[in-house]
């Protein structure tokens with residue numbers, strides 16, 4: 482079976498401004514990195530339905546976003562939702578493709594049409610909570626996907642693993658009272674958004690693994706081998722969702738961690754091995770951050786290569 486790669490050109494239309502690091506060139510770089518990996522198939526990402534996105538977001542929040550979206554494409558008008566999170570014409574479609582890709586990927590994996598999947602979509606999602614856009618994120622795709630899996634496929638336990646350099650405060654906030662979803666994050670601390678301390682444990686379902694600036698392969702691997710992966714195994718998920726940010730890479734301009742491409746291959750292989758033995762290999766990965774285009778291409782390629790096994 483194949484590893485699906487989900488994408489849609491609508492993801493290029495979200496335009497936070499020419500100087501913004503979270504630009505459309507990111508997904509182009511990712512697609513260039515992963516397009517020729519054997520064992521993959523690229524499919525168009527559908528839009529999430531209203532019912533799907535409301536699984537993780539408040540209806541008033543979504544209505545406000547839809548109202549604020551600038552109407553027309555030339556003109557480049559943008560609405561600032563916070564100092565670094567913007568809505569342009571096309572943003573709503575772009576973020577709907579992100580959540581839709583993740584839900585579709587889950588359907589494909591559960592009906593046996595795909596081995597696993599990677600959603601090459603933007604804007605990212607893990608900073609958005611039920612009612613707030615922040616940190617470049619509008620909809621929390623991992624959260625929507627986890628709830629979709631529970632509702633549509635009768636899954637009870639879902640694990641979300643997040644190795645983006647930033648803590649996924651939105652994902653944590655959405656699930657901190659939900660013991661049916663395990664959230665494990667490795668991230669740099671101190672760093673935006675300022676959450677992710679080890680004592681933030683939710684209902685016993687949150688595991689934060691902060692790493693100091695300058696930490697690299699050894700510290701990353703030992704945090705996951707020593708704490709993250711054993712906790713994943715103990716939890717026994719029926720589905721693993723990965724918030725795959727590549728901004729902990731040595732070359733990334735937003736963080737000071739020093740991961741290399743091989744570390745992304747390593748963590749992916751470890752996650753897939755646990756998923757293989759516990760939940761039929763069901764892994765759905767979603768692009769989060771990653772802002773050095775060359776590193777993004779090579780690290781996402783290492784990630785997808787490991788997904789193909």
Ligand SMILES: [Zn+2]
Nearest residue numbers: 645647728770
């Ligand atoms: Zn990030």
